[in-house]
Amino acid sequence: GAVVSQHPSRVICKSGTSVKIECRSLDFQATTMFWYRQFPKQSLMLMATSNEGSKATYEQGVEKDKFLINHASLTLSTLTVTSAHPEDSSFYICSAQGPLTSGGDNEQFFGPGTRLTVL
């Protein structure tokens, strides 16, 4: 259980185009999903918190008009990188917050990531 998928796994696009990345929780409902960016040899950096049915919350320094997030259902969140540029090339990972455990904690389950390369 607790599987999170991402699509596509890899995308190459030209500078100036927009790219949409999907994040799905396959066997549980996630009211909250998170989007991360990871540069080579660095750890994950939280970009935004995606809440079903409401606006996403962006971390400081993340442009909300460039990274559009939509959380239309309890199992799907999308990240759209608008007018992508080479500096947006990175590994984008989503996570979904799972149901409350018996210990009172909500574990996050990570997707497999999407490698974006902007030429």
Added chain:
Amino acid sequence: KNQVEQSPQSLIILEGKNCTLQCNYTVSPFSNLRWYKQDTGRGPVSLTIMTFSENTKSNGRYTATLDADTKQSSLHITASQLSDSASYICVVSSSYSGSARQLTFGSGTQLTVLP
């Protein structure tokens, strides 16, 4: 400022050998500490989770320890296999709600297991 520091940054060992990875943290308040394994080009996968009252947790060949007094954790890998080659990330949570905004990530230890 909450911080999680991991050492070593990278480690190379021979197949079958044991190794120990370290994690020091200054996160307050403390909720739990998780170790993740991240294969190259993949998302992190949880190995262990420990709360304040737990000082050891095992998952197969992986054993994590936690010393909440000194704010240190270690991940011990026994009888390493080639498939253990990955980045191991220590993540400390300061929230019981599970929000990612209260997660502090270490930079990871890159482990390479050679045949």
